[in-house]
């Protein structure tokens with residue numbers, strides 16, 4: 001059965017989508033069967049992995065998978081043994097559908113289950129098809145995020161070294177605890193990944209140290225720095241990118257740390 005991992009924090013620009021994409025890629029390179037799910041209506045991860053505009057997935061996304069209760073009909077193959085459940089702007093209508101039964105195109109598809117467990121229950125259809133399921137989340141504690149948390153055993157908290165990200169952490173931790181209480185997967189925080197570090201800036205160093213003092217056992221040793229090839233990944237993608245290796249090299253150590261934590265509880 002797949003291990004399911006959510007990458008999250010309710011703040012934008014912390015490297016969630018980039019990290020979820022690179023982590024999925026490294027799992028795939030390692031020979032694992034991977035399903036990557038985009039739960040952010042911005043569709044950034046969808047565009048990174050499919051190399052297509054997210055509008056191409058209107059009617060064929062994770063939203064319809066949830067509304068029609070059918071994962072397999074909505075999978076987009078990234079490559080062999082790696083699938084994507086894509087997203088587009090219409091995923092923002094997910095809460096409206098849950099609470100009114102109205103879909104974005106005006107259909108009536110009443111929903112009567114538990115609003116936070118829709119994704120979790122849906123994924124039961126395919127958990128045995130994959131080794132890992134990776135979920136990217138939006139920069140808010142919305143229904144998309146609570147569904148992702150309740151569907152996951154593991155959560156990586158993304159920490160971009162700034163005060164506003166620091167102040168977002170307590171509420172995110174509470175949401176993980178709530179998913180643990182409310183859901184059935186034993187959701188827990190597996191670690192905190194420090195990202196987007198500018199090695200020339202002393203403020204980043206200060207926030208790195210602050211978070212390590214607060215959560216000494218949880219921070220990953222690996223700290224992800226800002227690198228131009230990672231910034232350009234959204235432009236060149238994974239399939240034909242001559243600078244891919246130099247861009248994602250620093251993620252190899254995070255990958256090893258994370259797999260170790262997942263496999264050793």
Ligand SMILES: Nc1ncnc2c1ncn2[C@@H]1O[C@H](COP(=O)(O)OP(=O)(O)O)[C@@H](O)[C@H]1O
Pocket residue numbers: 011012013014015016017018019044139196224225226227228230231232233234
């Ligand atoms: N390590 C990095 N070095 C340089 N640019 C990065 C790095 N990580 C992410 N980026 C860029 O920073 C922006 C925000 O990253 P993203 O993954 O979209 O964050 P989030 O999903 O948390 O909003 C994107 O333009 C992305 O390409």
Ligand SMILES: [Mg+2]
Pocket residue numbers: 016017018040042044137
């Ligand atoms: Mg994102």
